Structure formats: structure tokens, C-alpha cells
Amino acid sequence: MTSKIVIVAGGTTGMGRATALARAARGDDVTVIGRSRRDLPSSVRFLRADLSSIAEVERVSSDIASRHDRVDALGLFANRVQPKRTETADGLKYTFALYYLSRYLLAARLAPLMSAASVIVNVSGVGTTKGGIHWDDPQLRARYGAIRAQLQAGRANDLLGVAHAGDARYVLYHPGFTRSGLDGHPNPLVRGVLKTLALFAARPVARSVAPVVEWIEHPPADRLTTSDRGEPVDLSGKEADARRLTTYTQGLVTAAR
Incomplete structure (x- = not known):
């Protein structure tokens, strides 16, 4: 069986990490993009990057293109809750830049x-x-x-799928409440509540990533x-909004050059 070339954005913790490790265990050539390697094994290549930065996403995209003549799978996981509005170096809202724009750019550049x-x-x-x-x-x-910021970025990702015009297959996946990313919330009280709820209501990470793998x-x-x-979602009728968002996004990327 030929190994696949897999890129995982936001793959140092949680579901992204679990997906990267599962694919590496199958013999795939896996590259993880994130801020810190943490405890990723040597079998996984790591690219350090701040995915909220347009320049950083462009850099890692170029790095990947210089090393590979194909990409079989791109997993998009990067996200982080920001209780207070924070702007990136590009003057964009952090949540918008990380959760939406990095995904738009990686898919477009690769x-x-x-x-x-590919998928x-x-x-x-x-x-x-x-x-x-x-x-x-x-x-x-x-x-x-x-x-509000998370919900807007989530709906923007829906429109990414609708607007997708590349050859690769595109999957929009909502895993439900999962024991993943619970340490990422900046508020310690909220982290505690989420971890307590997760003990009773959250899906194990392995179960949530199984469809992705x-x-x-x-x-x-x-x-x-x-x-x-596991249930299909009807996104018909979203085409005009998808085109509008694409136009807006392209303007942001052009302005950042």
C-alpha cells in the first residue's frame, strides 16, 4: 500500500494530534503545523508557525510545496477561543484569522x-x-x-466548503462535544467546567477522529x-454568501501583501 502525504494544521493537541498519530501509524508521511511540537514523535514532521498570520501560512505552504509534488490529505483543526478581542499583525480579529482565514489560505495554496x-x-x-x-x-x-466570534467563523467555514472549486474532495465535519482542546480555554473556571462536563458528556477523541482517519x-x-x-447537512442556497465571503477574503489577503 502506498503511503499518503498528509498535512495537519493544528495537530499538536487534541483531535489534530490524534489524527496525525493515527495516520503516521499507518505509514503515512505526516506533517503537523502548529506553535509548539510538544510531545509529537519523531515519525511526524513538525512545521512551527503562527497560523493566525497570513505571512506564516504563506511560508509553510511554500515549504510544503517545495518538499512534496502532491498532497493526499489536508486536515484543518486549528482554533482557539479568545475571550477578549485580539488583533493579529495583519490587523484582523484573531479568531477570524486562525479559525477561518488560515483554512482558506492553506486549501488555496495547496x-x-x-x-x-485527495481530500x-x-x-x-x-x-x-x-x-x-x-x-x-x-x-x-x-x-x-x-x-459570537466562534459562531461567525464556524459559519464562514461552512461557506468555505460551499465555495470550494478545487479538484480535491472537501469534507465539513462537526464531531460534537469531544474531549479535545479543553486546556485551550484561557479562563481557568471555564476550563474546569468543560473538563467536568467532558467526563460525562463528551466523546472520546479516538471516536471523534475515526471518521477523519x-x-x-x-x-x-x-x-x-x-x-x-454522522448526519448530512444541507447547505444549498448558500452560494451567494460563499461568493461574497470569497471576494471579501481575497481582498484581505491582497491588502496584506
């Missing part, structure tokens, strides 16, 4: 290396009906809230697959 036999798995919140794009203030400068092994036949804890 698209030339991906074919119809992009975007782990986000498809199926969640709350939230939307605040077209009058996408960077939430006037009215910021951590949940298999999508990498066997990419879906459909160009876009949506899965909210």
Missing part, C-alpha cells in the same frame, strides 16, 4: 498539489444553525464576544461532504 483523489477535512461546526457573517462588521470591532484513507466520491456527528 490546491495545485491536490487531485480528485480536505475541515473540522468545524457544520450543522450549527446559530451565528452568521456580520457583513457590516466582519472583524467585530464594534461588538465582540467570544461565542477513514476519509483520509478513502476520500468520499462527492465533491462536498457534510457531516454533523
